Amino acid sequence: HIPITLQCLRDYEITAQDFVRSDIWQYIQQGSDQNISVAANRRAFDDYGLRPRILRDVHHGGVAVQILNETWQVPIALAPVAYHGLVHPEAELATVRAAVAMQTPMVVSTLSSCRFQDIRLAAEAGAQELKRPVPPLWLQLYSQASQQQTQQVLQDALDAQFSAVMWTVDAHYKRSSLALPEGVSAVNIDADAQYKHTSHLLDEQLVFGSWFTEHAPTWDDLAWLREQTHLPLWLKGVSHPEDAKMALEYGIDGLVVSNHGGRVLDGMAASLHVLPEIKAATGAAVPILLDGGIRHGTDIVKALALGADAVMIGRPQMHALAVAGMLGVAHILHLLRMELELALAQMGCAQIKEIHSECLVRW
Numbered sequence: 001h002i003p004i005t006l007q008c009l010r011d012y013e014i015t016a017q018d019f020v021r022s023d024i025w026q027y028i029q030q031g032s033d034q035n036i037s038v039a040a041n042r043r044a045f046d047d048y049g050l051r052p053r054i055l056r057d058v059h060h061g062g063v064a065v066q067i068l069n070e071t072w073q074v075p076i077a078l079a080p081v082a083y084h085g086l087v088h089p090e091a092e093l094a095t096v097r098a099a100v101a102m103q104t105p106m107v108v109s110t111l112s113s114c115r116f117q118d119i120r121l122a123a124e125a126g127a128q129e130l131k132r133p134v135p136p137l138w139l140q141l142y143s144q145a146s147q148q149q150t151q152q153v154l155q156d157a158l159d160a161q162f163s164a165v166m167w168t169v170d171a172h173y174k175r176s177s178l179a180l181p182e183g184v185s186a187v188n189i190d191a192d193a194q195y196k197h198t199s200h201l202l203d204e205q206l207v208f209g210s211w212f213t214e215h216a217p218t219w220d221d222l223a224w225l226r227e228q229t230h231l232p233l234w235l236k237g238v239s240h241p242e243d244a245k246m247a248l249e250y251g252i253d254g255l256v257v258s259n260h261g262g263r264v265l266d267g268m269a270a271s272l273h274v275l276p277e278i279k280a281a282t283g284a285a286v287p288i289l290l291d292g293g294i295r296h297g298t299d300i301v302k303a304l305a306l307g308a309d310a311v312m313i314g315r316p317q318m319h320a321l322a323v324a325g326m327l328g329v330a331h332i333l334h335l336l337r338m339e340l341e342l343a344l345a346q347m348g349c350a351q352i353k354e355i356h357s358e359c360l361v362r363w
Protein backbone atom coordinates (compact mmCIF):
# COMPACT_ATOMS: atom_id res chain seq x y z
CA HIS A 1 0.00 0.00 0.00
CA ILE A 2 3.00 2.34 -0.17
CA PRO A 3 2.43 5.07 -2.75
CA ILE A 4 5.15 5.14 -5.38
CA THR A 5 5.38 8.89 -5.27
CA LEU A 6 4.67 11.35 -2.50
CA GLN A 7 2.31 13.83 -4.11
CA CYS A 8 0.05 14.91 -1.30
CA LEU A 9 -0.10 14.89 2.50
CA ARG A 10 -2.14 11.71 2.49
CA ASP A 11 0.69 9.88 0.68
CA TYR A 12 3.02 10.81 3.53
CA GLU A 13 0.52 9.61 6.11
CA ILE A 14 0.18 6.21 4.44
CA THR A 15 3.93 5.87 4.02
CA ALA A 16 4.85 7.08 7.50
CA GLN A 17 3.21 4.15 9.21
CA ASP A 18 6.01 1.89 8.01
CA PHE A 19 8.66 4.22 9.45
CA VAL A 20 7.28 4.50 12.97
CA ARG A 21 7.05 2.05 15.88
CA SER A 22 3.46 1.00 16.41
CA ASP A 23 3.00 2.48 19.89
CA ILE A 24 4.40 5.79 18.64
CA TRP A 25 2.15 5.64 15.60
CA GLN A 26 -0.81 5.18 17.93
CA TYR A 27 0.30 8.15 20.01
CA ILE A 28 0.47 10.38 16.95
CA GLN A 29 -2.67 9.27 15.18
CA GLN A 30 -5.10 8.46 17.96
CA GLY A 31 -7.68 10.85 19.14
CA SER A 32 -9.19 10.25 22.51
CA ASP A 33 -11.61 7.42 23.13
CA GLN A 34 -13.66 6.69 20.02
CA ASN A 35 -11.96 9.13 17.65
CA ILE A 36 -15.23 10.95 17.07
CA SER A 37 -13.63 14.39 16.98
CA VAL A 38 -10.73 13.28 14.80
CA ALA A 39 -13.23 12.10 12.21
CA ALA A 40 -15.42 15.19 12.72
CA ASN A 41 -12.48 17.52 12.07
CA ARG A 42 -11.93 15.92 8.67
CA ARG A 43 -15.58 15.49 7.76
CA ALA A 44 -16.35 19.13 8.47
CA PHE A 45 -14.41 20.18 5.39
CA ASP A 46 -16.64 17.96 3.26
CA ASP A 47 -19.69 19.87 4.51
CA TYR A 48 -18.69 22.82 2.34
CA GLY A 49 -18.47 23.07 -1.40
CA LEU A 50 -16.36 25.66 -3.20
CA ARG A 51 -18.04 28.22 -5.44
CA PRO A 52 -15.55 29.71 -7.89
CA ARG A 53 -15.90 32.95 -9.81
CA ILE A 54 -15.05 32.94 -13.49
CA LEU A 55 -13.05 35.06 -15.92
CA ARG A 56 -11.15 36.97 -13.30
CA ASP A 57 -7.62 38.18 -13.85
CA VAL A 58 -5.44 36.54 -11.22
CA HIS A 59 -2.01 36.85 -12.75
CA HIS A 60 -0.68 39.20 -10.09
CA GLY A 61 -1.87 36.86 -7.35
CA GLY A 62 -0.11 36.05 -4.11
CA VAL A 63 -0.66 34.16 -0.89
CA ALA A 64 1.21 36.23 1.71
CA VAL A 65 -0.70 37.42 4.78
CA GLN A 66 -0.05 39.82 7.61
CA ILE A 67 -0.53 38.23 11.04
CA LEU A 68 -0.22 40.90 13.73
CA ASN A 69 3.14 42.52 12.95
CA GLU A 70 4.62 39.58 11.05
CA THR A 71 4.39 38.73 7.34
CA TRP A 72 3.70 35.08 6.58
CA GLN A 73 4.57 33.99 3.03
CA VAL A 74 1.69 31.50 3.15
CA PRO A 75 -1.18 31.40 5.69
CA ILE A 76 0.15 28.15 7.17
CA ALA A 77 2.10 27.51 10.36
CA LEU A 78 3.50 24.39 11.96
CA ALA A 79 1.28 23.63 14.97
CA PRO A 80 2.95 22.79 18.26
CA VAL A 81 3.55 19.05 18.35
CA ALA A 82 5.38 17.39 21.23
CA TYR A 83 8.49 15.23 20.86
CA HIS A 84 9.54 15.35 17.21
CA GLY A 85 12.33 13.06 18.40
CA LEU A 86 9.80 10.23 18.40
CA VAL A 87 9.94 10.01 14.62
CA HIS A 88 13.34 11.35 13.57
CA PRO A 89 16.76 11.60 15.25
CA GLU A 90 17.16 15.26 14.22
CA ALA A 91 13.77 16.02 15.74
CA GLU A 92 12.79 19.72 15.92
CA LEU A 93 16.14 20.72 14.42
CA ALA A 94 15.06 19.11 11.14
CA THR A 95 11.58 20.60 11.34
CA VAL A 96 12.85 24.11 11.94
CA ARG A 97 15.23 23.88 8.99
CA ALA A 98 12.24 22.96 6.84
CA ALA A 99 10.37 25.92 8.32
CA VAL A 100 13.26 28.18 7.27
CA ALA A 101 13.46 26.66 3.80
CA MET A 102 9.75 27.22 3.21
CA GLN A 103 9.54 30.46 5.24
CA THR A 104 6.87 28.94 7.47
CA PRO A 105 6.23 30.02 11.06
CA MET A 106 6.79 27.26 13.62
CA VAL A 107 5.15 27.05 17.03
CA VAL A 108 7.54 25.17 19.28
CA SER A 109 5.93 22.94 21.90
CA THR A 110 6.79 23.21 25.59
CA LEU A 111 7.24 19.46 25.23
CA SER A 112 9.68 19.63 22.35
CA SER A 113 12.54 17.17 22.43
CA CYS A 114 15.20 19.78 21.59
CA ARG A 115 16.13 22.83 23.61
CA PHE A 116 14.59 26.12 22.49
CA GLN A 117 18.04 27.64 22.10
CA ASP A 118 19.20 24.77 19.88
CA ILE A 119 16.12 25.17 17.71
CA ARG A 120 16.94 28.87 17.31
CA LEU A 121 20.55 28.07 16.40
CA ALA A 122 19.49 25.45 13.83
CA ALA A 123 17.10 28.00 12.32
CA GLU A 124 19.86 30.61 12.09
CA ALA A 125 22.30 28.16 10.53
CA GLY A 126 19.66 27.16 7.98
CA ALA A 127 18.83 30.78 7.27
CA GLN A 128 22.45 31.61 6.63
CA GLU A 129 22.90 28.62 4.36
CA LEU A 130 19.75 29.34 2.36
CA LYS A 131 20.18 33.12 2.46
CA ARG A 132 16.72 33.83 3.74
CA PRO A 133 15.40 35.14 7.04
CA VAL A 134 14.39 33.05 10.02
CA PRO A 135 10.57 32.79 9.93
CA PRO A 136 8.57 33.53 13.09
CA LEU A 137 9.35 31.04 15.87
CA TRP A 138 6.80 31.03 18.66
CA LEU A 139 6.53 29.31 22.02
CA GLN A 140 3.59 27.03 22.75
CA LEU A 141 3.19 27.22 26.49
CA TYR A 142 1.80 24.66 28.89
CA SER A 143 1.34 26.02 32.40
CA GLN A 144 3.75 24.42 34.79
CA ALA A 145 3.11 23.28 38.34
CA SER A 146 4.35 26.57 39.77
CA GLN A 147 4.38 30.12 38.45
CA GLN A 148 8.14 30.13 38.86
CA GLN A 149 8.49 27.12 36.57
CA THR A 150 6.17 28.72 34.01
CA GLN A 151 8.27 31.89 34.17
CA GLN A 152 11.38 29.81 33.49
CA VAL A 153 9.85 28.35 30.31
CA LEU A 154 8.90 31.89 29.21
CA GLN A 155 12.38 33.15 29.93
CA ASP A 156 14.02 30.34 27.95
CA ALA A 157 11.74 31.12 25.02
CA LEU A 158 12.62 34.81 25.28
CA ASP A 159 16.33 33.93 25.34
CA ALA A 160 15.76 31.93 22.15
CA GLN A 161 14.14 35.06 20.65
CA PHE A 162 10.76 33.44 20.14
CA SER A 163 8.39 36.17 19.02
CA ALA A 164 5.01 35.13 20.45
CA VAL A 165 3.47 32.90 23.11
CA MET A 166 0.63 30.52 22.38
CA TRP A 167 -0.92 29.30 25.60
CA THR A 168 -2.69 25.96 25.23
CA VAL A 169 -5.63 25.70 27.58
CA ASP A 170 -7.53 22.65 26.39
CA ALA A 171 -5.32 19.79 27.49
CA HIS A 172 -5.12 19.69 31.26
CA TYR A 173 -7.10 16.51 31.66
CA LYS A 174 -5.78 14.18 29.06
CA ARG A 175 -5.08 10.48 29.10
CA SER A 176 -1.99 9.14 27.46
CA SER A 177 0.02 6.02 27.98
CA LEU A 178 3.01 6.36 25.69
CA ALA A 179 6.26 5.30 27.37
CA LEU A 180 8.82 7.64 25.82
CA PRO A 181 11.70 5.80 24.22
CA GLU A 182 15.27 6.23 25.48
CA GLY A 183 16.70 9.58 24.46
CA VAL A 184 13.41 11.40 23.87
CA SER A 185 12.18 13.74 26.58
CA ALA A 186 10.81 17.20 27.21
CA VAL A 187 14.20 18.82 27.76
CA ASN A 188 12.80 22.31 28.31
CA ILE A 189 11.00 21.53 31.54
CA ASP A 190 12.28 20.08 34.78
CA ALA A 191 12.18 16.39 35.57
CA ASP A 192 9.25 16.45 37.96
CA ALA A 193 7.10 18.44 35.54
CA GLN A 194 8.13 16.06 32.78
CA TYR A 195 6.84 13.16 34.76
CA LYS A 196 3.46 14.82 35.19
CA HIS A 197 3.21 15.84 31.56
CA THR A 198 4.28 12.55 30.12
CA SER A 199 2.13 10.45 32.38
CA HIS A 200 -0.96 12.65 32.00
CA LEU A 201 -3.81 10.95 33.77
CA LEU A 202 -2.85 7.42 34.56
CA ASP A 203 -5.21 4.70 33.48
CA GLU A 204 -8.14 4.24 35.84
CA GLN A 205 -7.17 7.36 37.80
CA LEU A 206 -10.07 9.51 38.94
CA VAL A 207 -10.00 13.12 37.85
CA PHE A 208 -11.49 15.12 40.71
CA GLY A 209 -9.09 15.52 43.56
CA SER A 210 -6.13 14.61 41.37
CA TRP A 211 -2.92 16.56 40.84
CA PHE A 212 -4.34 17.64 37.50
CA THR A 213 -7.49 19.36 38.71
CA GLU A 214 -5.48 20.94 41.50
CA HIS A 215 -2.98 22.48 39.05
CA ALA A 216 -5.15 23.27 36.05
CA PRO A 217 -5.07 27.00 35.27
CA THR A 218 -8.07 29.32 35.39
CA TRP A 219 -8.91 32.79 34.03
CA ASP A 220 -6.89 34.30 36.91
CA ASP A 221 -3.85 32.62 35.45
CA LEU A 222 -4.55 34.27 32.11
CA ALA A 223 -4.49 37.65 33.85
CA TRP A 224 -1.21 36.66 35.49
CA LEU A 225 0.29 35.39 32.25
CA ARG A 226 -0.69 38.55 30.40
CA GLU A 227 1.47 40.48 32.86
CA GLN A 228 4.43 38.13 32.48
CA THR A 229 5.14 38.76 28.83
CA HIS A 230 5.19 41.66 26.43
CA LEU A 231 5.11 39.24 23.49
CA PRO A 232 1.87 38.72 21.56
CA LEU A 233 -0.21 36.22 23.51
CA TRP A 234 -2.39 33.66 21.72
CA LEU A 235 -4.92 31.40 23.38
CA LYS A 236 -5.08 27.90 21.88
CA GLY A 237 -8.07 25.67 22.36
CA VAL A 238 -10.96 28.11 22.07
CA SER A 239 -14.26 26.69 20.88
CA HIS A 240 -16.97 28.82 22.51
CA PRO A 241 -17.73 32.38 21.34
CA GLU A 242 -18.26 33.58 24.93
CA ASP A 243 -14.78 32.34 25.86
CA ALA A 244 -13.39 34.11 22.83
CA LYS A 245 -14.99 37.40 23.90
CA MET A 246 -13.85 36.93 27.49
CA ALA A 247 -10.29 36.27 26.32
CA LEU A 248 -10.34 39.61 24.50
CA GLU A 249 -11.11 41.36 27.78
CA TYR A 250 -7.95 39.83 29.23
CA GLY A 251 -5.91 41.44 26.48
CA ILE A 252 -4.97 38.44 24.38
CA ASP A 253 -3.65 39.16 20.89
CA GLY A 254 -4.93 36.16 18.95
CA LEU A 255 -7.18 33.12 19.15
CA VAL A 256 -6.55 29.56 18.04
CA VAL A 257 -9.73 27.67 17.28
CA SER A 258 -8.79 24.06 17.95
CA ASN A 259 -9.95 20.86 19.58
CA HIS A 260 -6.33 19.69 19.90
CA GLY A 261 -6.67 17.45 16.89
CA GLY A 262 -9.43 15.47 18.64
CA ARG A 263 -6.97 14.35 21.30
CA VAL A 264 -8.68 15.65 24.42
CA LEU A 265 -12.47 15.65 24.80
CA ASP A 266 -13.85 13.14 22.36
CA GLY A 267 -17.15 14.29 20.88
CA MET A 268 -16.12 17.94 20.68
CA ALA A 269 -17.39 19.63 17.55
CA ALA A 270 -15.06 19.98 14.61
CA SER A 271 -12.93 23.10 14.89
CA LEU A 272 -14.14 24.22 11.45
CA HIS A 273 -17.74 24.07 12.66
CA VAL A 274 -17.21 26.30 15.68
CA LEU A 275 -15.13 28.83 13.74
CA PRO A 276 -17.95 30.96 12.21
CA GLU A 277 -19.54 31.73 15.59
CA ILE A 278 -16.21 32.70 17.07
CA LYS A 279 -15.50 34.95 14.11
CA ALA A 280 -18.94 36.50 14.46
CA ALA A 281 -18.34 37.14 18.17
CA THR A 282 -14.91 38.71 17.79
CA GLY A 283 -15.04 40.36 14.36
CA ALA A 284 -11.79 41.98 13.35
CA ALA A 285 -10.58 42.45 16.94
CA VAL A 286 -7.87 39.78 16.83
CA PRO A 287 -6.52 37.33 14.26
CA ILE A 288 -7.78 33.76 14.34
CA LEU A 289 -5.85 30.59 13.57
CA LEU A 290 -7.56 27.26 13.00
CA ASP A 291 -6.20 23.75 13.23
CA GLY A 292 -7.63 20.24 13.05
CA GLY A 293 -7.81 18.18 9.88
CA ILE A 294 -6.08 20.53 7.45
CA ARG A 295 -4.68 18.19 4.81
CA HIS A 296 -5.06 20.00 1.48
CA GLY A 297 -4.94 23.47 -0.03
CA THR A 298 -8.71 23.51 -0.48
CA ASP A 299 -9.12 22.88 3.27
CA ILE A 300 -7.21 26.10 3.83
CA VAL A 301 -9.53 27.99 1.46
CA LYS A 302 -12.52 26.72 3.44
CA ALA A 303 -11.03 27.66 6.80
CA LEU A 304 -10.18 31.14 5.57
CA ALA A 305 -13.63 31.56 4.04
CA LEU A 306 -15.18 30.80 7.43
CA GLY A 307 -13.14 33.39 9.29
CA ALA A 308 -9.61 32.11 9.94
CA ASP A 309 -6.65 34.33 9.08
CA ALA A 310 -4.34 31.33 8.75
CA VAL A 311 -4.19 27.65 9.64
CA MET A 312 -1.82 25.26 11.37
CA ILE A 313 -0.99 21.65 10.61
CA GLY A 314 -0.25 19.08 13.31
CA ARG A 315 0.08 15.39 12.43
CA PRO A 316 1.28 15.90 8.84
CA GLN A 317 4.55 17.31 10.22
CA MET A 318 5.21 14.07 12.03
CA HIS A 319 4.33 11.96 8.99
CA ALA A 320 6.68 13.93 6.77
CA LEU A 321 9.45 14.01 9.36
CA ALA A 322 9.22 10.23 9.80
CA VAL A 323 9.42 9.58 6.05
CA ALA A 324 12.06 12.07 4.96
CA GLY A 325 13.22 14.32 7.78
CA MET A 326 13.76 17.97 6.92
CA LEU A 327 13.10 17.39 3.21
CA GLY A 328 9.80 15.70 3.99
CA VAL A 329 8.53 18.60 6.09
CA ALA A 330 9.71 21.13 3.50
CA HIS A 331 7.98 19.09 0.81
CA ILE A 332 4.57 18.96 2.51
CA LEU A 333 4.76 22.71 3.09
CA HIS A 334 5.54 23.14 -0.60
CA LEU A 335 2.68 20.82 -1.58
CA LEU A 336 0.21 22.74 0.58
CA ARG A 337 1.34 26.03 -0.89
CA MET A 338 1.05 24.67 -4.43
CA GLU A 339 -2.43 23.31 -3.73
CA LEU A 340 -3.48 26.57 -2.11
CA GLU A 341 -2.25 28.70 -5.02
CA LEU A 342 -3.94 26.39 -7.51
CA ALA A 343 -7.20 26.45 -5.57
CA LEU A 344 -7.07 30.21 -5.25
CA ALA A 345 -6.51 30.73 -8.97
CA GLN A 346 -9.27 28.26 -9.79
CA MET A 347 -11.57 30.12 -7.40
CA GLY A 348 -10.85 33.32 -9.30
CA CYS A 349 -9.17 34.89 -6.28
CA ALA A 350 -5.86 36.71 -6.71
CA GLN A 351 -5.30 37.41 -3.01
CA ILE A 352 -5.99 35.67 0.26
CA LYS A 353 -8.20 38.59 1.32
CA GLU A 354 -10.58 37.84 -1.55
CA ILE A 355 -11.58 34.58 0.18
CA HIS A 356 -14.81 35.06 2.13
CA SER A 357 -17.96 33.18 3.04
CA GLU A 358 -19.47 33.76 -0.41
CA CYS A 359 -16.84 31.38 -1.77
CA LEU A 360 -18.57 28.45 -0.06
CA VAL A 361 -21.84 26.58 -0.28
CA ARG A 362 -22.98 24.51 2.71
CA TRP A 363 -23.96 21.08 1.42
Ligand code: FNR
Pocket residue numbers: 027028029041079080081082109110111140168236258259260261262263291292293294312313314315316318
Ligand atom coordinates in the same frame (compact mmCIF):
# COMPACT_ATOMS: atom_id res chain seq x y z
C1 FNR B 1 -0.34 17.66 19.37
N1 FNR B 1 -0.89 18.90 19.71
C2 FNR B 1 -0.25 19.68 20.64
N2 FNR B 1 -0.75 20.91 20.96
C3 FNR B 1 -0.12 21.70 21.86
O1 FNR B 1 -0.60 22.80 22.11
N3 FNR B 1 1.01 21.28 22.47
C4 FNR B 1 1.58 20.07 22.22
O2 FNR B 1 2.61 19.73 22.77
C5 FNR B 1 0.91 19.22 21.30
N4 FNR B 1 1.40 17.97 21.04
C6 FNR B 1 0.81 17.19 20.07
C7 FNR B 1 1.37 15.96 19.75
C8 FNR B 1 0.84 15.21 18.72
C9 FNR B 1 1.47 13.90 18.36
C10 FNR B 1 -0.28 15.68 17.99
C11 FNR B 1 -0.87 14.90 16.84
C12 FNR B 1 -0.86 16.88 18.34
C13 FNR B 1 -2.06 19.42 18.98
C14 FNR B 1 -1.65 20.19 17.73
O3 FNR B 1 -1.05 21.42 18.07
C15 FNR B 1 -2.85 20.54 16.84
O4 FNR B 1 -3.84 21.21 17.59
C16 FNR B 1 -3.49 19.33 16.16
O5 FNR B 1 -2.54 18.34 15.87
C17 FNR B 1 -4.18 19.78 14.87
O6 FNR B 1 -4.84 18.75 14.25
P1 FNR B 1 -4.21 17.88 13.03
O7 FNR B 1 -3.57 18.84 12.06
O8 FNR B 1 -3.24 16.93 13.65
O9 FNR B 1 -5.43 17.22 12.48
